[in-house]
Amino acid sequence: MKIALVHAQFETIYPYLDGNGRIGRLLIMALLEYWGLLPEPLMYLSGYLKQHQAEYYRRLSNIRTEGDWESWIDFFLEGVAEAAFNAERSIITIASLISADRRRLLGSSKAGPATYRLFELLPMMPRFAGQTGAQHQFSSRNVAVKALEELGIVLEMTGQKKNRSYSYQSYIELLTR
Template identity: 45%
Template structure:
């Protein structure tokens, strides 16, 4: 196993004349084949994709996640990985992987457009309903932290607790914030219109689910690097 991991590390640092998304696909498949940990291999393998795209300059921030795509196509995902292990079918795996990268990138672009439209719409709403500078400042802050308390609002905007409470209540009245706890004290508020843009029925693939699938490898290998 250590030899396989060392070979993977060598490949990561090698000057390989391949597109970065292809390299990310090769690295992910090989890491999942090596399967070095008792638990968490799936999560780490998916993070490797995003980190590699950032490290190679294709992403400025880690904003591209394939987790939901892999969950929606779970059976095909495992079948493609097994085909690499059993038959060396890297082409089939890469076609599947790169299709996912394209779909997720398009979804991320559309989500970004929706965020811009939402922000402009809510700025207009505030100008009509709560025409204060602090209201606009709170809206801007919610795009950094979409779940807040009145105390956090007071600290961030540098206003008094009564002013923060009044502002939060006004945001609730016009539908920008929703109280989540049902309590009278220590309440937590969420910017639901923004959070809903990121909802996905597929959810995050779990490593428990992947552990129920057939083992991808019977012994540590480095077929990608040796080929």
């Protein structure tokens, strides 16, 4: 509730013509972390506020014109509940994808220790560059990348022979839904 009140106050007094929404939504996430309510910005409340933008503006305006703080807080908390539900669903979906890909990798005879190490890094770097030049043709990293590519876990993005880039595309698609 405090964050709902702080956000409404900020949106009311912020002196600039541009940036109110972005800065105000960033303030929500900063306060969630600062007050120890979330260890990381795992919840995307901005999506809810953008999706219900007309209602969002109406509720903020009603605070100024009618002193209607209660309906603002109700609206904000509905957004928090929906954003939390969506975050939980996304986390479960992403964890399921990684788990299924890990099982495929463990079942592959072509995967070695370098492949497992590279796979475990993919959630932190879902896009990466392959090695370049003939001197790396048989390196363990290239073997690892090739194994992940053959399993359909990573996709080569450039179509080139050198300076190739790869993507853990199914993971990225889940993040950008």
